[in-house]
Amino acid sequence: MSGHRVIGDSALTALAPAVWGSTYLVTTELLPPDRPLLAAMIRALPAGLVLVAIGRTLPRGEWWWRALVLGVLNIGAFFYLLFVAAYHLPGGVAALVMSVQPMIVLLLGVGLLRQRIKAIQVASCALGALGVALLVLQPQAALDAVGVAAGLGGALCMAAGIVFTKRWGRPEGVGLLTFTGWQLTFGGLVLLPVALLAEGLPSEITGENVTGFLYLSVIGALIAYAVWFRGIERLPALAVSFLAFASPLAATILGYVFLGESLSAAQLAGAAAVVAAVVMAQPKPSRRGGPRAGGTPPPAPQDTSPDTPQAASGEAPQPSVTPHHRPSVDQGDLRGDRKLRTHSL
Numbered sequence: 001m002s003g004h005r006v007i008g009d010s011a012l013t014a015l016a017p018a019v020w021g022s023t024y025l026v027t028t029e030l031l032p033p034d035r036p037l038l039a040a041m042i043r044a045l046p047a048g049l050v051l052v053a054i055g056r057t058l059p060r061g062e063w064w065w066r067a068l069v070l071g072v073l074n075i076g077a078f079f080y081l082l083f084v085a086a087y088h089l090p091g092g093v094a095a096l097v098m099s100v101q102p103m104i105v106l107l108l109g110v111g112l113l114r115q116r117i118k119a120i121q122v123a124s125c126a127l128g129a130l131g132v133a134l135l136v137l138q139p140q141a142a143l144d145a146v147g148v149a150a151g152l153g154g155a156l157c158m159a160a161g162i163v164f165t166k167r168w169g170r171p172e173g174v175g176l177l178t179f180t181g182w183q184l185t186f187g188g189l190v191l192l193p194v195a196l197l198a199e200g201l202p203s204e205i206t207g208e209n210v211t212g213f214l215y216l217s218v219i220g221a222l223i224a225y226a227v228w229f230r231g232i233e234r235l236p237a238l239a240v241s242f243l244a245f246a247s248p249l250a251a252t253i254l255g256y257v258f259l260g261e262s263l264s265a266a267q268l269a270g271a272a273a274v275v276a277a278v279v280m281a282q283p284k285p286s287r288r289g290g291p292r293a294g295g296t297p298p299p300a301p302q303d304t305s306p307d308t309p310q311a312a313s314g315e316a317p318q319p320s321v322t323p324h325h326r327p328s329v330d331q332g333d334l335r336g337d338r339k340l341r342t343h344s345l
Contacts, residue, residue, distance in 0.1 A: 010239070010282050013231025014246045016224040020082075021250025023220060025258060027086040030212030032202040036083030037195035042213050044075050045188025047222035051181025055174075059182060063171050067182040068190075070168075073161035074225070075187025081154035088147030097151030099132050099248050099274075102281070104159035105241040112163050113237060120280060121238060128245065128277035134270025135252065159241060165229065166237040176233075180226045235283060242281035245274045 031039050052058070059067045085097065103125045109115040170179050202209075232240050249271060255261040 006235075006283055009231060009234045010243065012227060013235060013240060014243045014278075016228040016231070017244045017247035018250040019220055019224045021247040021252075022254055023082065023216065024086045024251045025254045026212045026215055026220075027083060029258075030208045030215075032205070032209055034087065035199050035202060036087055037080055037191055037199050038201070039083050039213070039216070040076070040079035041188050041191035041195045043188075043216040043221050044079055044184045045192065047217045048075075048181045048184025048186075048188050051177050051222065052185055055178030055181055057174055057178050060171070063182075066168055068186050070161060070165060071183040071186025072190055073157045073164065075183050075221075076190040077187075078154050078157040078161065079187065080191060081150045081157065084150035085147045085154060088144040088150065093147075097148055098155040098158065099128070099245055100152065101155035101159040101162075101244060102128060102238060102241040104156055105162055105238050108159060108163040109237055112167050115238075124242065124277045124281040127273050127280065128242065131245075131270040131273030131275075131277060132248070134266045134273065135248065158244065162232060162237050162241055165232050170229075170233065176230055177226055180222070180229055183229075184221055184225065239282050242278045245278050249274060 027039065082098070089097065106117060106121055106125060110117060170176070228240075231243065235243075252261075252263070252267070252271065256263050
């Protein structure tokens with residue numbers, strides 16, 4: 001993978017959590033109060049149904065329960081915990097509490113993705129944790145136990161969702177938007193009965209509420225999650241998890257710009273440490289002959305030994321074909337070609 005492609009994929013993927021960082025501002029300023037379940041459900045379900053209707057494809061076989069698991073982890077439980085944290089904590093603090101998820105991804109990756117922990121990964125997690133501490137642990141942070149617990153639970157859901165999405169991939173022949181729609185739909189359907197029974201509908205819906213719901217559903221869910229799942233396919237799981245740090249940074253900046261929240265020198269240093277941790281965790285472009293950023297080795301060169309008659313004569317080697325047999329083709333290459341076409345946008 002070229003350096004420009006790695007940088008481009010990382011930058012595009014980072015846009016998703018940056019958009020999610022605005023969730024805290026939208027929740028506190030535009031949505032009805034004390035309706036985290038309703039907000040999460042409306043954010044996910046309409047967008048999911050639209051994408052499924054466009055794709056006209058439903059899960060098959062084991063992908064029914066896989067889509068349900070991913071929908072709960074990435075959407076249903078994560079959205080609910082996200083909104084609970086947003087209602088109980090200041091925007092930047094809520095996002096930053098959830099930013100411990102790269103450390104969880106690192107641990108889950110050992111067992112589920114068979115990855116080895118590297119020194120630079122540990123250093124990135126430590127630096128990210130330091131940055132989070134500098135940003136969050138301020139005298140005016142006003143930490144709330146319920147909000148912190150919800151934030152940590154959301155971090156666990158996000159981490160598990162990243163790892164399982166990376167492990168299972170995407171079913172062959174299913175487009176990225178349809179795959180996103182499955183998860184948004186399942187996540188929204190799981191939240192629907194709970195939201196109606198636990199919270200019910202608000203007595204009135206204002207124009208501001210409608211604007212907030214539309215923003216979260218279209219920008220924060222439909223578009224952002226399609227970008228996010230694309231990044232999980234193209235980048236290592238840990239690298240993607242560190243890009244989620246764009247969420248607390250965006251929330252902190254938006255809180256400073258729109259809500260009048262202050263930024264101290266320690267918080268600025270913490271932001272710099274978080275950015276440095278993200279850069280350290282990103283995959284390095286491969287050199288000639290080395291493995292690619294996605295972990296796939298470069299294709300092996302064809303054998304053009306001078307011992308073959310074609311090589312000696314300068315002609316390209318031709319495969320031998322018998323009347324009733326086709327040339328043998330490596331099935332892994334076929335699967336790789338199909339996956340490449342399926343995963344491209």
